[in-house]
Amino acid sequence: MNYSLLIIDDEESIRDSLTMALGRHYTVNSCASGKEALEELPLLAPDLVLLDIGLPDISGLEVLDHIRRQSPHAAVIMITAFEDLDTVISAMKRGAFDYLLKPLRMDTLKLCLERAGSSIRLGKEIRLLQDKALREQIPFFIAESEALTDVVQTVAKVAVSPDTPVLVEGDTGTGKELIASAIHYRSPNFRGPLVTVNCAAIPAELIESELFGYAPGAFSGAGKKGKTGLVEEAAGGTLFLDEIGELPGSAQAKLLRFLQEGEFYALGSTAKRTVRTRIVAATNRDLEEMIRSGGFRQDLFYRLAVVRIRVPSLARRKEDILPLARLFLHQYGEKFGKKFNDLTQTARAALLGHPWTGNVRELRNIMERATLMACGPDLDAADLGLATECAPEAESRITLTPGGVDLPTLLQDFEHMYYTQALALADGNESQAARLLGVSRDTFRYRRGKLGL
Structure with missing residues (x-):
């Protein structure tokens, strides 16, 4: 198997010699700094990484943390000129596969890369088993009706994309969260987390920090460690924002930036963060009416509603x-x-x-x-x-006039009961109920609408 290898080292001679020595066995790319590596990482998605701990701009350990978040299945081999035991232990705790000392011995390096490749193969076999278990979580739909069949077909189409935003609309209790779950588990992101947040359940003053996190000491009571936001917790997966119409204006602006650029700033931080998280939003409110009244941003609505799914009552x-x-x-x-x-x-x-x-x-x-x-x-x-x-519904609608029974009402009540019984016998299937009554499906639908069934 031809693995992709990313070399991150500020010494040009090391990058060139490793590229020449390993190019026949791996697809090799290289970066001269931590910043360059973080920019290229989402595009390269390497299987293997040779990472120098002593980078000039960003600590190799910080780069390792980013790699573990963005490419959790990559095997990272740390390179160090000094055998600092504390640094090595820290790297291994953060998820490094191994570490090598400079100057690198090619036979040792190749052996380490081969072991890392074997680990990747084993990891993929394990993930196949995990994937099977995850796939069994895929929600299924009772979709006898044409209205819901259309919804299921739309879900199947939109799930192919890993990051297209989706807006799910529908009354309370129609199953909007089920739709979001189905999109996630049918998508390429299904191995990632599905994080659900009810925007109406979080106080307006806290929603921004909940979604995007905050830096240490960002505000009174923020704590020394800060907090990772839900957008970042859902990296590589799906963030389901229920009751999106309750999102306050400041958080709307920040969410719009994330949807447009894929980046955000934690509260109180000047460090830009970039993650790939799919946003599925849901609402039981009329967002277009909220836009007209100034309660919801029009630009955010258009960005969320790249695909709109209306769940019928x-x-x-x-x-x-x-x-x-x-x-x-x-x-x-x-x-x-x-x-x-x-x-x-x-x-x-x-x-x-x-x-x-x-x-x-x-x-x-x-x-x-x-x-x-x-x-x-x-x-x-x-x-x-x-x-x-x-x-007793049919009986209650039969009324008497001074001259006796109201025959038109009696006829309507009888027809109401007749159609209701036909639907019951047909288990709610309109076509079968129409055949039982000896009428066309169009006639059945028309009379059903008239009778309020």
């Missing part, structure tokens, strides 16, 4: 209600040590007739409670606690 995807309910019935049945055969017809009708203002989260909560409290073997409408809301 559960009421707009009735076909997903019964499959989701059965999924939760199975999950909570296993959790509580219970086994249910299925949902009864009245339970299915109750679920399809419920407005679901709380979306999937409300459905999950109702199914958890019902599964815990019910005895089975089937789950009924009464177990769901929806019987009083749905079962």
Whole structure:
């Protein structure tokens, strides 16, 4: 395997001689300073690094720290002219693979590089096993409805990119965090961290330091060590910013700079930091309306919304209600040590007739409670606690006039019940329900809309 090798040393003669000696076996690049190395590192992504500890501009140990953050799988061999035991121990603790003394012996260097290459191969084999375990975390979707099928297809397309920003919009409880998780685990970043932060849950005066960190002594109570921000903690992975509409103006400006340049400054620091972190933001608010009222930056909105995903409410995807309910019935049945055969017809009708203002989260909560409290073997409408809301609905809308029964209302109520039962029998599938009623799918959809189902 042809590994890439980066030589970081301020002595030109050493760089040239090592490049000449190792060029046949490795793809060799070299840098004359720590600053140059930090600029080139994201582009080169080396497998192996020969790093001089005594660089003139930045300590080799600091460069090592940057390499461990940006290229954690690279094997770094430290080069030192002086066998300072404390420095060597510090380098090994920080993740160096080995160290060599100058002047370098070529046979020793080649042997060390071969061992480092073997370590990289072993690491890749281990990561393949880890990757398999990580891939098993990929969320799956109940997507019987056309509306959610479109969302799933968009997720698959956008996940191919490791850093394209995504804005996920939708009502509370629709599953926006699930979308962010799916994007992360389907992306090239899936081995990196997925860090979630609720912008509404952090006080406005703290959100900037939480996202971007702060330097030692940046403010009263900041402490001597400072703090790494969530943007940096998610380096190489995904940062999910939930409730992005709650982000205060100062933090909006800083986030915009990071999205545009990939760089930021920790609070109270003059040192520029560069990381590659994908941003997925979510909101249940109308950001475009907030822009008009001055509550959200238009330029940040455009940068976040390179790809926009609108998650439909559960009421707009009735076909997903019964499959989701059965999924939760199975999950909570296993959790509580219970086994249910299925949902009864009245339970299915109750679920399809419920407005679901709380979306999937409300459905999950109702199914958890019902599964815990019910005895089975089937789950009924009464177990769901929806019987009083749905079962007598048709009867309650029948009204009497002085001359007797209001026939148009009676007909509408009968049709309402007729369509509801057809949907229940078809498990929420519109096409199948239309066939049961002997009408076209378009006619079924039109009447369903008219009846408010």
